Amino acid sequence: xxxxxxxxxxxxxxxEARAGGLASAMQAALEQCGGLWFGWSGRIVDEADxxxxxxxxxxxxxxxxxxxxxxxxxxxxxxxxxxxxxxxxFRPSLLDYHRGDFAGYQRVNAAFARQLxxxxxxxxxxxxxxxxxIPLGAELRALGVGxxxxxxxxxxVPPPALLAVLPHHEQLFPKLAAYDxxxxxxxxxxxxxxxxxxxxxxxTGADGNVELPDGRRFEIAAFPIGIDAVKVxxxxxxxxxxxxxxxxxxxxxxxxxxxxxxxxxYSKGLPQRFEAFGRFLARHAAWRARVSxxxxxxxxxxxxxxxxxxxxxxxxxxxATNGRYAEPDWVPIRYVNRSFTQGTLAGFYRVxxxxxxxxxxxxxxxxxxxxxxxxxxEDPGVLVLSSFAGAADELAEAIIINPLxxxxxxxxxxxxxxxxxxxxxxxxxxxxxxxxxxDIAAWRQAFxxxxxx
Ligand SMILES: O=P(O)(O)OC[C@H]1O[C@H](O[C@H]2O[C@H](CO)[C@@H](O)[C@H](O)[C@H]2O)[C@H](O)[C@@H](O)[C@@H]1O
Ligand SMILES: O=c1ccn([C@@H]2O[C@H](COP(=O)(O)OP(=O)(O)O)[C@@H](O)[C@H]2O)c(=O)[nH]1
Numbered sequence: 001x002x003x004x005x006x007x008x009x010x011x012x013x014x015x016e017a018r019a020g021g022l023a024s025a026m027q028a029a030l031e032q033c034g035g036l037w038f039g040w041s042g043r044i045v046d047e048a049d050x051x052x053x054x055x056x057x058x059x060x061x062x063x064x065x066x067x068x069x070x071x072x073x074x075x076x077x078x079x080x081x082x083x084x085x086x087x088x089x090f091r092p093s094l095l096d097y098h099r100g101d102f103a104g105y106q107r108v109n110a111a112f113a114r115q116l117x118x119x120x121x122x123x124x125x126x127x128x129x130x131x132x133x134i135p136l137g138a139e140l141r142a143l144g145v146g147x148x149x150x151x152x153x154x155x156x157v158p159p160p161a162l163l164a165v166l167p168h169h170e171q172l173f174p175k176l177a178a179y180d181x182x183x184x185x186x187x188x189x190x191x192x193x194x195x196x197x198x199x200x201x202x203x204t205g206a207d208g209n210v211e212l213p214d215g216r217r218f219e220i221a222a223f224p225i226g227i228d229a230v231k232v233x234x235x236x237x238x239x240x241x242x243x244x245x246x247x248x249x250x251x252x253x254x255x256x257x258x259x260x261x262x263x264x265x266y267s268k269g270l271p272q273r274f275e276a277f278g279r280f281l282a283r284h285a286a287w288r289a290r291v292s293x294x295x296x297x298x299x300x301x302x303x304x305x306x307x308x309x310x311x312x313x314x315x316x317x318x319x320a321t322n323g324r325y326a327e328p329d330w331v332p333i334r335y336v337n338r339s340f341t342q343g344t345l346a347g348f349y350r351v352x353x354x355x356x357x358x359x360x361x362x363x364x365x366x367x368x369x370x371x372x373x374x375x376x377x378e379d380p381g382v383l384v385l386s387s388f389a390g391a392a393d394e395l396a397e398a399i400i401i402n403p404l405x406x407x408x409x410x411x412x413x414x415x416x417x418x419x420x421x422x423x424x425x426x427x428x429x430x431x432x433x434x435x436x437x438x439d440i441a442a443w444r445q446a447f448x449x450x451x452x453x
Contacts (some may be wrong), residue, residue: 004035034059074104113139137178236374239347259352274408298339349374380428
């Protein structure tokens with residue numbers, strides 16, 4: 001079997017717990033088949049080494065590179081997270097473009113290619129991930145790398161007119177042609193990217209083949225990412241008796257639990273969720289002191305102003321709702337700004353009556369799938385899910401809502417809290433079957449088989 005080489009900005013490193021779907025998914029995928037994982041070490045240094053630091057853990061070899069302060073500012077915080085992230089999440093008004101950031105992004109991609117190329121063998125299969133690394137394939141090709149190279153974009157793709165808002169977009173997106181295969185989360189994303197290239201005179205086939213006017217060819221296809229459902233279900237069963245879950249259950253004193261787990265990101269629709277929970281309590285006095293909402297929200301990309309603003313806004317919203325409705329022995333919103341291990345989260349999901357997943361846009365949203373996989377089959381909870389998460393395509397039996405309408409979230413809470421057991425079981429069984437079938441191994445195999453040609 002050919003060696004798999006995974007490349008991503010964020011790497012789930014040994015001994016480090018960090019929230020984020022890409023890293024948790026790729027860790028699950030690589031643990032199963034082994035391989036090399038190349039990416040950012042997470043460290044910012046005065047002067048970066050010319051070669052990556054090598055480490056091994058289990059079946060995974062890691063090749064980790066540091067970033068300098070200007071690399072981090074321009075490439076990661078700047079172009080990746082202040083320009084591409086808002087653009088790809090349909091929020092052009094938040095887009096902050098600087099030519100210096102774009103130059104830094106290209107510089108880091110070129111540097112990654114120079115450090116990765118000497119580690120590659122001809123028969124490796126190279127799989128590059130996400131918006132941080134769009135030009136990396138072209139940089140590797142320029143260095144003579146002839147291996148099959150695939151690319152997977154974890155975030156949504158907006159319609160062509162929005163993609164074209166990006167200054168110099170025509171210097172960036174056609175670089176995808178250096179890949180043999182470009183994978184996206186959903187059919188909607190695939191169709192949007194095909195439409196972008198068609199509008200630029202490419203010819204595209206029904207099977208996702210693209211030929212650019214200069215003759216370059218590549219393929220675009222949808223591969224919805226999954227989770228290791230067996231492992232998550234097992235973690236949830238085990239965690240049911242853990243001290244952390246037991247403490248949470250004790251603290252509820254028989255009340256219902258609504259749970260949300262998200263990086264503190266403006267794409268996740270957290271203000272709308274907090275606002276809706278407040279309205280729910282206003283409308284349903286009978287539910288006050290009978291339901292608690294636990295929102296776990298580890299801070300993310302804190303040097304970006306929009307993320308700091310969001311944090312302050314959420315503190316105000318949680319404070320206002322708690323101030324208005326709390327009792328001496330009950331707080332409506334338990335708002336927690338730290339991360340937990342996936343094992344601990346699985347236990348929390350299992351005892352939660354409702355999983356509240358309401359992003360304004362999300363490539364997939366693995367938390368939705370983890371919530372489903374963690375439920376006890378005999379008494380499963382209810383998933384409330386935004387129609388704007390990629391996961392909604394596979395989880396149609398969730399209560400699907402539009403997160404921009406707080407009333408829709410309020411109604412979904414009423415509906416979920418009063419749903420009969422038989423209906424909960426039926427909806428959950430259908431979702432669990434799909435989450436189990438379309439798991440992380442199936443995703444990896446489907447992508448790599450198509451990449452192999
Ligand atoms: O690396 P960070 O800047 O700390 O951010 C964490 C990750 O966020 C995004 O995750 C995406 O990938 C998930 C798995 O496919 C998907 O479910 C989710 O919808 C996406 O938002 C980002 O795309 C990753 O690059 C980051 O590592
Ligand atoms: O405290 C936390 C919060 C989240 N996660 C994990 O981070 C991932 C979040 O992925 P998702 O696709 O939902 O969103 P992203 O953060 O990638 O946008 C999931 O696997 C969570 O289990 C975690 O390990 N600890």
